[in-house]
Every structure is written in C-alpha cells, then in structure tokens.
Amino acid sequence: MSEIPGQLKFTRDHEWVREHDDGTVEVGITDHAQTALGDLVFIELPDTGGSFTAHDACCVVESVKAASDVYCPLAGTIVNTNEILIEKPELVNDDPYGEGWLFRLRPDLPGELEGLLDDKNYERLLAEDNE
Amino acid sequence: MEPLIFQLGKKGRTAGAHLLEGVGEMELPNNALRDKLPLLPEVSELDVVRHYTRLSQKNFSIDTHFYPLGSCTMKYNPRACNTFAMLAGFRDRHPLAPEMVSQGFMKCMFELQEMLKAVTGMSAVSLTPMAGAQGELAGVTMIRAYHLDHGDDTRTEIIVPDAAHGTNPATAKMCGCSVRELPTQPDGDVDLVALEALVGPKTAGIMLTNPSTLGVFERNIKAIQEIVHGAGGLLYYDGANLNAILGKVLPGDMGFDVIHINLHKTFSTPHGGGGPGSGAVGVGDTLKPYLPVPFIARQGSNYVWEDSSVHSKSIGRLSAFMGNAGVLLRAYVYMRLLGESGMSRVANYATLNANYLMEKLKSVGFDLAFPSRRASHEFVLTLKRQAKESGVTAMDFSKALLDEGFHAPTAYFPLLIPECLLIEPTETESKETLDQFIAAMAKILEETQRDPQAIKDAPVSTPVRRLDEVRAARQLNVRYSYQDHEGLGEIEDPRSL
Numbered sequence: 001m002s003e004i005p006g007q008l009k010f011t012r013d014h015e016w017v018r019e020h021d022d023g024t025v026e027v028g029i030t031d032h033a034q035t036a037l038g039d040l041v042f043i044e045l046p047d048t049g050g051s052f053t054a055h056d057a058c059c060v061v062e063s064v065k066a067a068s069d070v071y072c073p074l075a076g077t078i079v080n081t082n083e084i085l086i087e088k089p090e091l092v093n094d095d096p097y098g099e100g101w102l103f104r105l106r107p108d109l110p111g112e113l114e115g116l117l118d119d120k121n122y123e124r125l126l127a128e129d130n131e
Numbered sequence: 132m133e134p135l136i137f138q139l140g141k142k143g144r145t146a147g148a149h150l151l152e153g154v155g156e157m158e159l160p161n162n163a164l165r166d167k168l169p170l171l172p173e174v175s176e177l178d179v180v181r182h183y184t185r186l187s188q189k190n191f192s193i194d195t196h197f198y199p200l201g202s203c204t205m206k207y208n209p210r211a212c213n214t215f216a217m218l219a220g221f222r223d224r225h226p227l228a229p230e231m232v233s234q235g236f237m238k239c240m241f242e243l244q245e246m247l248k249a250v251t252g253m254s255a256v257s258l259t260p261m262a263g264a265q266g267e268l269a270g271v272t273m274i275r276a277y278h279l280d281h282g283d284d285t286r287t288e289i290i291v292p293d294a295a296h297g298t299n300p301a302t303a304k305m306c307g308c309s310v311r312e313l314p315t316q317p318d319g320d321v322d323l324v325a326l327e328a329l330v331g332p333k334t335a336g337i338m339l340t341n342p343s344t345l346g347v348f349e350r351n352i353k354a355i356q357e358i359v360h361g362a363g364g365l366l367y368y369d370g371a372n373l374n375a376i377l378g379k380v381l382p383g384d385m386g387f388d389v390i391h392i393n394l395h396k397t398f399s400t401p402h403g404g405g406g407p408g409s410g411a412v413g414v415g416d417t418l419k420p421y422l423p424v425p426f427i428a429r430q431g432s433n434y435v436w437e438d439s440s441v442h443s444k445s446i447g448r449l450s451a452f453m454g455n456a457g458v459l460l461r462a463y464v465y466m467r468l469l470g471e472s473g474m475s476r477v478a479n480y481a482t483l484n485a486n487y488l489m490e491k492l493k494s495v496g497f498d499l500a501f502p503s504r505r506a507s508h509e510f511v512l513t514l515k516r517q518a519k520e521s522g523v524t525a526m527d528f529s530k531a532l533l534d535e536g537f538h539a540p541t542a543y544f545p546l547l548i549p550e551c552l553l554i555e556p557t558e559t560e561s562k563e564t565l566d567q568f569i570a571a572m573a574k575i576l577e578e579t580q581r582d583p584q585a586i587k588d589a590p591v592s593t594p595v596r597r598l599d600e601v602r603a604a605r606q607l608n609v610r611y612s613y614q615d616h617e618g619l620g621e622i623e624d625p626r627s628l
Contacts, residue, residue: 041604065543090605
C-alpha cells in the first residue's frame with residue numbers, strides 16, 4: 001500500500017497539496033502516482049508567474065514508461081518551482097511528499113482547497129481503483 | 132561485445148579495391164583543401180563486411196523473428212514490392228523530369244490515388260505527406276482551413292480519445308488547436324455522454340482511430356459521427372489500424388471527412404526505423420478544395436501535375452516535390468499484387484490471427500483487458516494480477532520473450548491499461564508461428580509461478596542483458612571520443628603524407 005500522509009489534500013488525478021502559512025500551497029504527485037509511473041527521467045516545470053485554472057495541465061512528468069500531464073489542483077498563479085528536479089527527477093520517486101515537490105501556487109479562490117480529497121477519501125479512491 | 136568500427140583495423144589500412152585511378156590527384160585550389168584528413172575508420176573491405184554482418188545478426192528483425200509489436204503492424208513486406216520499385220526507370224527518374232518523360236511513373240501514382248480512394252471511400256487523395264505524422268498535420272490543417280474559410284475562427288478545439296496515439300494530441304497542438312480528452316468506457320468504446328458534453332461551438336473536429344488502439348472496433352461510430360457533425364465539427368480518421376478493416380468497411384461510409392493512411396505500414400515498406408514513410412491523405416467532398424498539392428490528374432490519355440495554380444484553396448505543399456516516391460511505388464506494387472480480393476484477405480487474416488492468439492492466450496491463463504470484446508487486428512493483455520502476485524511486470528515478461536526468440540509486444544501502451552501488452556500478430560504469420568508464440572508465453576507464465584526471479588533476470592541469451600533504461604535516459608551519452616583509443620591519434624597534415 002502506498003504512503004498517504006494526513007494534513008495534505010489530494011486530487012483524483014493523484015496530485016497532493018500542502019497548505020502553507022503565507023497562503024501559498026505546495027503541489028506534488030502522490031506516492032501512488034510515482035510508483036505507477038516508475039523511475040522518472042524528465043520533468044517539465046511550469047513558468048513562475050504562469051496562471052492556471054483548476055484541472056489545467058501545467059507540468060509534465062516523464063518516466064521510462066510514459067509521459068504524463070500534472071494538473072493544476074487549484075486556480076492560481078505559480079510563485080515558485082522546484083528547479084532541482086530538472087537535474088534530479090529521481091527526487092520525486094525517492095521523496096514524493098518532501099524534496100520531490102513540484103511547484104508553489106498562490107490560489108485565486110481560498111475556498112477551492114476545501115473541495116479536494118482528504119487522506120481518507122484519497123485512500124478510498126485508490127482502493128476502488130484497485131478493484 | 133562487437134567493437135566499434137573505429138576500434139577495428141590498423142593505421143593506414145584501406146579498402147583499396149574501390150579507389151579509382153587518379154582520384155587522389157584531383158586539382159583543388161589550396162584554400163579548398165582540409166588541413167587534416169577526416170578521422171575515418173581504417174579498415175579493409177573484409178573488416179567492414181564482417182563487422183556489419185555480425186551486427187545485423189545480433190538484431191531482431193521480421194526477416195528473422197516473429198515481431199508482434201502492437202499498433203506498429205510489423206508484417207512481412209513482399210520482396211517483389213522492393214524489386215519493382217527499384218526498376219531503373221523509376222529509380223533514376225529525376226523529380227523535376229518533365230511530364231512527357233514521366234508518364235509511366237505518373238500513371239502508377241494516379242492509379243495509386245484511385246485505389247486509395249476505393250479502399251477508404253474518400254473522394255480525393257493526395258500522396259504528398261512524407262510520413263504518418265505529416266499526414267496527420269495535413270489532415271488537421273485542412274480542418275482548420277475549412278473552418279477559417281467559412282468565417283468560423285472560434286473552432287479551435289480537437290477532441291481526442293484518451294486511448295489515442297500520442298501523435299494525435301501533438302498534431303492538434305502543432306495546428307494551433309487545444310486538445311479535449313475524451314474518456315473511454317470500461318468496454319473499450321468511447322464515452323458518448325462525455326462526448327455530448329465536450330462538443331460545442333468551439334469544436335473543430337475529432338481525431339479517431341477505428342479500430343482503436345485498444346484493439347476493438349468502435350461500435351458507436353454512427354452516433355459519434357452524428358454528435359460531432361451535429362455540433363459543426365469534422366471527423367478525422369487516423370489510418371494506423373487500417374489493415375483490420377481493408378475491403379470490409381470504408382471510413383468514408385463511417386462518416387469521416389479526412390483520413391491519413393500509413394502507406395509504409397499498411398501497404399508494405401520496411402518500417403520502424405524512422406523512415407522513409409508516407410502519410411497519404413484522403414478527403415470527402417467537404418475538404419476536397421484544401422487538399423495538399425501537387426497531385427496527379429488525367430487529361431485525356433495524359434497524366435499531369437496539378438498544383439495551387441488550379442487549387443487555390445489548397446493548404447499548400449508539404450515537401451519539395453510530391454512525397455516519398457519510393458514508398459509510394461512499393462504501396463502501388465503491393466496493391467496491384469493483392470488486387471481487390473486481396474485487400475479483404477488482409478483484413479480476414481489480420482483479425483483471424485489476432486482472435487486466435489487472443490483466445491489461446493486466454494485459455495493458458497492470461498487476462499484480457501476487454502474480455503467481452505472480439506479483437507480487431509490486435510488485442511490487449513493485462514498482467515496486473517501477475518504483477519501483484521509475483522512481482523513479475525509486463526516489462527519482465529517482454530524481456531523473457533526475447534530469450535524465447537520472439538520480439539516483445541508493445542508494453543505499457545495504451546496508457547489506460549495497467550501492466551499491459553498490446554499484441555499484433557499481423558496477417559502474414561502462419562498458425563505454426565502463432566502456436567510457437569503461445570507455447571513461449573505459457574512457458575513464461577508457468578515460470579512466473581515457479582521461479583519469478585528467473586523472469587526478472589531475463590534476458591540471458593541476448594547479446595546484451597537487461598539494460599539500465601533509467602540511467603540511459605537520465606545520463607544519455609552517445610559521444611565517442613576518437614582520441615581515446617590507442618593508435619588512433621590525430622593523423623598528420625595530408626599535404627605532408
């Protein structure tokens with residue numbers, strides 16, 4: 001079973017979202033997503049300052065098996081990206097909820113975060129997918 | 132491991148037999164002479180022959196192995212196609228040769244256009260696209276040109292099913308459109324309710340492969356056609372899987388407005404190495420004015436080139452001349468060899484072989500991704516259960532097949548199906564070959580239960596063992612430093628030799 005930390009929010013497309021005190025959120029892909037993709041070899045990060053609505057494809061992660069879009073979990077503006085990943089995409093595999101974060105976002109709509117899944121609901125989603 | 136050709140031979144050794152008298156003494160002005168001799172391998176003719184023959188023997192190829200690479204149609208291409216396309220009259224013809232000395236070639240190309248119209252149900256064909264991807268580009272460019280020509284500049288969305296080849300969304304983007312993804316239902320057909328919700332005044336069209344990459348025929352094609360046309364969009368047919376329906380059903384009758392055909396694949400040119408290819412496009416009446424030029428028309432008993440001076444709304448040229456003549460000729464010869472009845476025989480055997488293989492593999496214990504469906508010319512197995520039980524993945528299975536003397540099927544595509552193998556036997560394989568493949572698959576399956584580690588260690592009998600694909604992708608190094616090798620240092624100034 002893959003790791004699903006509490007305190008985070010999740011999307012149906014297997015992104016996680018961590019809320020920060022300054023009002024921005026950190027986004028990455030879940031342990032389940034990195035396991036399914038396999039070893040990542042390339043990551044295309046969004047441009048800082050870029051603005052997206054929820055469900056926009058904003059980032060690409062590529063493994064030896066496949067290239068996949070990462071969807072923006074919330075409407076907002078990109079304030080920072082984890083550029084170390086360009087040289088070291090394996091950090092997403094090694095530490096998906098920590099050093100493997102993808103980007104920071106300043107959400108447009110504060111309430112939108114509440115619409116995402118909590119850890120229990122995300123766990124249930126994975127269990128359903130597995131049937 | 133076979134050394135590089137630079138590591139073979141000896142300083143000063145040449146393949147002297149091919150040097151012509153006096154070649155070294157050509158009078159070139161001093162400023163045109165290079166300072167140093169080019170760094171070429173110094174080997175004899177025999178060194179060269181043995182080196183490349185050994186390399187070719189390490190390879191998997193259709194000439195030596197069964198090659199069930201799903202979605203790629205790696206079938207046997209009759210030698211005759213090659214022989215006739217290489218006749219001196221074809222081979223030595225200059226692309227700018229005047230029409231009056233090109234009538235034989237032009238007649239072949241005209242007849243090819245006509246035959247492709249007949250097998251697709253389209254009303255006009257252009258042979259110019261140089262590859263499948265360029266055919267797609269031509270198709271969607273025509274769809275855009277049609278909407279713009281009708282003053283409709285808001286139609287910029289292309290709908291693409293989630294199971295599609297990656298080239299489809301890439302094409303839409305290249306044509307300045309945005310992509311709307313259409314989900315697939317568990318039975319393999321596209322989701323019509325989702326399609327209804329996706330179409331609207333922004334819909335430029337839909338790109339569809341039928342049979343789809345999931346190896347099933349899209350049963351709701353009529354409803355799809357009505358929804359998309361009803362919303363003002365056009366239908367694009369990706370001809371990737373045309374061998375499954377040749378002579379059986381026409382994309383034109385399914386309601387498609389434009390199609391590209393991978394001639395190199397369905398109509399017999401050795402392919403898979405990156406070219407040359409041919410992505411001929413066919414269109415219905417709606418898109419006829421936009422067809423890429425040039426194409427061949429008949430005037431009385433003469434064949435003439437028609438270009439944008441006649442077809443002013445054409446999207447223009449896609450290549451310097453008129454496509455890959457060599458590939459087009461092979462396709463022409465192939466279609467003439469098979470004839471009309473041969474076309475439906477292609478579909479008969481492509482589907483029979485796939486369904487035979489699918490049923491047999493199911494009976495020896497494999498799980499089908501779409502158990503309720505009949506296969507088209509290919510089908511999808513999922514090894515999700517095996518991966519869970521024994522840790523043996525689709526990749527491990529593929530590697531183990533190499534030890535059994537079979538090229539691996541397509542693995543991890545379509546992306547929708549976990550741990551999948553997409554298997555396409557093609558129409559050119561005998562029942563005996565299919566039975567050998569089934570036996571090999573059953574043997575590997577049995578071994579995953581008995582000794583999974585052995586499968587994870589495969590291949591053991593190939594020239595190179597399991598490669599580190601992750602490292603190869605992350606730290607790609609394809610440079611070879613000539614200076615690193617002993618005795619191959621810089622050669623002196625040629626003028627001092």
